[in-house]
Amino acid sequence: MRLLVTGLNHKTAPIEIREKVAFDGPKLEEGLKGLLKGQEIEGAVILSTCNRVELYLQTTNIEGAKRYVVDFLSEFHKVKLPELEKSLYMFFDEEAVRHVFRVASSLDSMVVGEPQILGQVKDAFEFALQRKYTSVLLNKLFKKAISVAKRIRTETRIAENAVSISYAAVELAKKIFTDLSEKTFMLLGAGEMAELAVRHLINNGVKDVAVANRTYERGVELANQFCGRAVKFEQFKEELVYTDIIICSTGAPTYILYKNEMQSIMKKRKHKPVFIIDISVPRNIDPEINRIDNVYLYDVDDLQSVVDTNILERKKEAEKAERIVDEEVEKFMKWMESLDAVPTIVALRNFAERIKNAELERLMNRIGEIDERQRRLIETTINAVVNKILHPPTIALKDDREDRDVLIATIKILYGLGEEKNEHNN
Amino acid sequence: MVIILFELALTFYFAATIVGVLELFKSSKATTRLLMILAVIGFALHTANIVLRFFIGGHLPITNMHEASSFFSWCIVLLFFYIEYRYKVGLLGSFVMPVVFLFMLSSSILPRGIKPLSPLLQSSWFAVHTLLAFLGDAAFAMAAGIGLMYLLQEHFVKKKHLGSLFQRLPSLQSLDEINYRLISIGFPLLTLAIVTGSIWAETALGSYWRWDPKETWSLITWFIYVFVLHARLRAGWRGKKAAYLSIIGFLAVLFTFFGVNLILKGYHSYLQ
Numbered sequence: 302m303r304l305l306v307t308g309l310n311h312k313t314a315p316i317e318i319r320e321k322v323a324f325d326g327p328k329l330e331e332g333l334k335g336l337l338k339g340q341e342i343e344g345a346v347i348l349s350t351c352n353r354v355e356l357y358l359q360t361t362n363i364e365g366a367k368r369y370v371v372d373f374l375s376e377f378h379k380v381k382l383p384e385l386e387k388s389l390y391m392f393f394d395e396e397a398v399r400h401v402f403r404v405a406s407s408l409d410s411m412v413v414g415e416p417q418i419l420g421q422v423k424d425a426f427e428f429a430l431q432r433k434y435t436s437v438l439l440n441k442l443f444k445k446a447i448s449v450a451k452r453i454r455t456e457t458r459i460a461e462n463a464v465s466i467s468y469a470a471v472e473l474a475k476k477i478f479t480d481l482s483e484k485t486f487m488l489l490g491a492g493e494m495a496e497l498a499v500r501h502l503i504n505n506g507v508k509d510v511a512v513a514n515r516t517y518e519r520g521v522e523l524a525n526q527f528c529g530r531a532v533k534f535e536q537f538k539e540e541l542v543y544t545d546i547i548i549c550s551t552g553a554p555t556y557i558l559y560k561n562e563m564q565s566i567m568k569k570r571k572h573k574p575v576f577i578i579d580i581s582v583p584r585n586i587d588p589e590i591n592r593i594d595n596v597y598l599y600d601v602d603d604l605q606s607v608v609d610t611n612i613l614e615r616k617k618e619a620e621k622a623e624r625i626v627d628e629e630v631e632k633f634m635k636w637m638e639s640l641d642a643v644p645t646i647v648a649l650r651n652f653a654e655r656i657k658n659a660e661l662e663r664l665m666n667r668i669g670e671i672d673e674r675q676r677r678l679i680e681t682t683i684n685a686v687v688n689k690i691l692h693p694p695t696i697a698l699k700d701d702r703e704d705r706d707v708l709i710a711t712i713k714i715l716y717g718l719g720e721e722k723n724e725h726n727n
Numbered sequence: 728m729v730i731i732l733f734e735l736a737l738t739f740y741f742a743a744t745i746v747g748v749l750e751l752f753k754s755s756k757a758t759t760r761l762l763m764i765l766a767v768i769g770f771a772l773h774t775a776n777i778v779l780r781f782f783i784g785g786h787l788p789i790t791n792m793h794e795a796s797s798f799f800s801w802c803i804v805l806l807f808f809y810i811e812y813r814y815k816v817g818l819l820g821s822f823v824m825p826v827v828f829l830f831m832l833s834s835s836i837l838p839r840g841i842k843p844l845s846p847l848l849q850s851s852w853f854a855v856h857t858l859l860a861f862l863g864d865a866a867f868a869m870a871a872g873i874g875l876m877y878l879l880q881e882h883f884v885k886k887k888h889l890g891s892l893f894q895r896l897p898s899l900q901s902l903d904e905i906n907y908r909l910i911s912i913g914f915p916l917l918t919l920a921i922v923t924g925s926i927w928a929e930t931a932l933g934s935y936w937r938w939d940p941k942e943t944w945s946l947i948t949w950f951i952y953v954f955v956l957h958a959r960l961r962a963g964w965r966g967k968k969a970a971y972l973s974i975i976g977f978l979a980v981l982f983t984f985f986g987v988n989l990i991l992k993g994y995h996s997y998l999q
Contacts, residue, residue, distance in 0.1 A: 462894070473884070473889075475898060476880070476893065476896075476899065477898060478898060478899075478900045479897075479898045479901045480900075568963075571962075571965075572964070572965055572966070574899065574900065574965075591885070594966060594967055595965070595966045595967070597885065603887050606887075607887070610889070
């Protein structure tokens with residue numbers, strides 16, 4: 302038992318608690334420092350994002366560490382113990398490894414497959430590593446977690462396909478146009494979802510942004526935010542002749558653009574393709590417009606159904622990812638268990654070595670004059686005997702078997718090796 | 728040797744076709760690479776086959792239907808590599824390789840003898856005229872393939888069927904641009920082929936134009952592509968209309984290529 306993961310996330314704690322226990326700014330380093338003060342704690346990494354706060358610890362004594370960590374968190378963040386304990390989860394060893402792998406691979410995220418978490422895990426690890434708060438085991442664990450996440454990214458399609466309406470709109474735009482940076486864009490109206498979509502479009506290269514709002518001042522304000530220009534609402538139809546992508550989100554109770562109007566606009570723009578996203582409810586754009594050649598009109602339901610299918614798709618891919626995690630956890634646990642045997646093997650060898658050296662010295666004192674060649678012959682023979690006797694138990698300890706911990710305990714008792722353990726742990 | 732090379736090329740194209748069809752359902756970097764490797768090996772063998780025929784016969788091997796079909800698919804593969812290199816179009820191989828394979832297959836069932844060039848064709852115009860015509864036709868074939876991809880993708884976007892094929896097909900704009908690009912490569916080649924053909928006809932037969940069926944159909948094809956280009960540039964017939972037109976244009980090319988030789992007889996007929 303050496304790994305402990307504890308923390309809380311969006312599933313176990315409301316935002317009010319997550320805010321309180323966040324390790325933001327200088328708190329991160331203070332937190333690491335505080336954790337390492339605990340006697341049982343040998344290494345620590347802290348991950349603190351808006352959806353989760355988690356502590357990853359290596360310890361020599363799980364029970365002790367558990368108590369220490371909970372007290373520490375409560376004291377450090379000044380949160381009452383019962384309130385904290387309600388939202389905390391704890392994982393040990395195998396489950397801890399699985400949890401780290403799942404978090405890094407974004408299987409535990411609110412939106413499964415979202416790409417940011419891997420970067421956040423990397424940052425958290427790097428931060429602790431550079432300031433030397435981690436341990437050899439934690440280093441190995443995080444490096445493995447990052448590579449597992451990458452493996453899942455390449456072997457499954459968990460991160461493909463947009464799962465939010467605004468992303469879905471951008472993905473669609475990319476399948477209609479090759480290079481968004483050459484395209485002109487107009488926002489009709491305003492609204493949270495619309496503005497989010499505009500930001501995604503800008504992040505994906507859109508440069509030419511126009512905003513038409515019924516209140517001209519509001520339009521100017523928004524245009525400034527997006528480094529674009531404001532257009533008088535009455536003139537938006539003239540502007541459409543030069544616009545390739547439109548997001549419409551006005552509060553109008555009726556259609557503001559009809560099929561025949563769009564037809565004449567298309568003629569004027571020589572039928573260059575137009576992508577219209579109408580996220581207003583009730584709809585503002587006559588749905589018949591989608592029948593015009595080279596016009597692609599999507600309303601909020603269309604986008605939602607795209608998102609729904611993508612979420613379903615991701616769930617299927619997540620199952621594949623879980624299988625990869627299982628496989629990697631098993632491998633990691635084998636490696637970790639083999640670590641248990643190493644100190645015992647070393648101790649056993651030292652034990653034999655000490656006896657051999659002492660006996661050899663005694664023999665040399667008693668045997669009298671012999672030449673170098675004879676002395677070496679005796680030494681070689683004794684070495685061979687020792688090695689041959691030690692060989693079977695060494696193999697047995699290295700072997701991956703279920704009762705290895707029993708074996709280790711037995712050998713320790715038989716040879717009185719218990720007290721030597723600490724010496725070789727470092 | 729000539730036959731072995733041809734059969735091997737056919738086999739590799741067939742394998743590439745299988746991979747291409749499978750890619751429509753599920754593709755990865757590995758399958759795309761595999762398709763490319765198979766196509767490149769097939770193309771190398773095919774090239775060797777054509778070069779060998781050239782040395783044995785002493786002239787460009789396009790004097791019977793077997794050679795013509797084979798050379799035509801060679802031109803298409805060549806263009807496929809160019810487009811793939813230049814634009815990196817996803818899934819293009821899945822649409823091109825089956826066409827290549829079909830032309831090769833039809834070529835394989837036609838008589839393969841290497842005959843000396845008939846006196847009528849013994850002219851330096853022969854190579855120039857046929858090469859231009861073949862490359863032009865290959866560009867039109869590619870344009871039709873890209874047009875088909877456009878129609879498929881357009882259907883997905885318009886009807887909001889955004890499945891995995893939609894994900895892997897290129898954007899509408901890319902497909903439309905490549906389609907236009909290919910037609911604007913093919914059109915001057917066809918024009919030059921007709922011009923060189925008529926100059927050759929004048930020197931060999933004494934008149935520029937004799938309304939031979941192949942000539943007539945080439946002219947019809949030429950007018951179709953004039954219309955395609957004109958409609959795009961003047962009236963903005965892009966996208967779906969352009970895609971349909973490029974397919975119609977290619978049907979005319981196919982008829983000029985096969986139909987004229989098989990149904991209508993003229994001095995362009997290779998089948999004696």
